C-alpha cells in the first residue's frame with residue numbers, strides 16, 4: 001500500500017492526496033507550488049509580506065514607496081498612522097497570484113495560504129482585499145491559517161467566486177473547529193477541507209512552548225473525524241505536522257484522512273525559497289537545535305532553529321516599509337521591547353532585545369529559520385556529496401517519494417555528479 005492508492009476528492013476534482021503546506025515568506029515559492037500542481041497534487045503559495053515578495057520577484061517598488069511615505073515615523077514608537085494602501089495591496093496580490101496561476105501545467109491545484117494574524121494595522125480591511133484579490137486572480141483555493149477570524153467568510157460572501165473557490169481552514173483542536181463551523185453553517189458555506197495541524201509542524205503553532213509535546217496529531221485528528229461524524233458533516237480532513245514518510249501518510253489515509261499536508265521535507269528542495277546555505281543548516285540540524293519559543297510577535301509559539309539570526313536581532317523596527325504584523329492601532333510587541341531596551345541600555349553597552357524579534361525583517365531576510373520538528377531527520381532523505389555538502393533534492397524527488405514509497409523507506413534522489 002502506498003499513497004498512490006488513494007485520491008483526494010474536492011468538489012468534482014480528484015487529486016493525488018499530497019498537499020505542500022504554505023511556507024511564508026516565499027519559502028513555498030511559485031516554483032514549489034507548481035511542482036506539486038504538475039504532479040497532480042496541491043501546492044500552496046503564501047501571501048505573507050506580499051508587497052515585499054512582489055518587489056523581489058518583479059522589481060516593483062511597493063515597499064520603498066511605503067517607506068518613503070511614512071519616513072517621518074521611523075523614530076516614533078507610535079505607528080498607528082502607518083497603513084497599507086489597499087489598492088496597492090490588491091495590485092501586488094493579483095500580480096503574484098496571476099504570475100503563479102498562469103504557469104499551471106498539470107491536473108493539480110494551487111492554493112493560497114493566508115495567515116490571518118498578519119493584521120497589517122487594519123486586520124479586517126486588508127484581509128478582505130487579500131482574499132478578494134486572490135479570487136480575482138484565479139486562485140484555486142484559500143487556506144485560512146493562523147489567527148482564524150470568525151468574520152472571514154462574511155467578508156467575502158459577496159464575491160462571485162465565494163461558492164466555487166475551495167475554502168479550507170487550519171485548526172489544531174475540535175474546539176476551534178466547532179466555533180468556526182457555527183458561523184460557516186449560518187452562511188451555508190462550510191469549508192471544503194479541514195487541515196488539522198498537530199504539534200510537530202513548522203511555522204506558528206496552536207500549542208504552547210511548554211506543553212506542545214503533550215499533544216499528538218493522531219488523537220486530535222481522530223477527535224475531529226468523530227466530531228464531524230456526530231455533526232453529520234462530510235468534509236475531507238487533512239492531517240499535518242510530522243508526516244515524514246509516505247507510510248506515515250498511508251497510516252492517516254487508512255484512518256480516513258482525505259489527504260496529508262506536508263512541508264518540512266520540501267524546505268530543502270531546490271525549488272524552496274530558502275538560500276542554499278540555510279538549506280544546508282536545516283539538513284545538519286540536530287534534534288536539540290530545534291525549539292518552540294515565543295519570539296514571534298504574533299503572540300503564537302513558533303518552532304525554529306536555535307541558530308536563527310533573528311534570535312539575536314536588535315534592529316530598529318522596520319514598520320514603515322514592512323509593518324505586516326502591526327495590530328490594529330499600530331502596535332507590535334517588538335516595538336515595545338525595542339524601545340524599552342533602548343531606554344534601559346547602559347552607555348556603551350550593546351543593545352539587547354531578548355524576548356521578541358522583528359519577525360517582518362527576519363522573515364523578509366530569510367533570517368528566521370522556522371522549521372518542523374522532524375527537520376533533524378532530513379539527513380535521511382538525501383545524499384552527502386564528496387564536497388561535504390548535502391545534495392538538494394528536487395520537489396519532484398520528494399513528492400514521488402511520498403507518493404510511491406512503502407514500508408517507511410525513503411527514496412533518496414539520484415546521486416548528483418559534482
Ligand SMILES: Cc1cc2nc3c(=O)[nH]c(=O)nc-3n(C[C@H](O)[C@H](O)[C@H](O)COP(=O)(O)O)c2cc1C
Pocket residue numbers: 020021022023024025027046048113115145146170197200201202203204240241242243261262263264265267370371372373374
Ligand atoms: C519553514 C516553514 C514555514 C511555514 N510557514 C507557514 C505559514 O506561513 N503559514 C502556515 O499556515 N503554515 C506554515 N507552516 C506549516 C506548514 O504549512 C505545514 O502545515 C506543516 O509544517 C506540516 O508539517 P511538516 O512540516 O512536519 O510536514 C510552515 C512550515 C514550515 C516548515
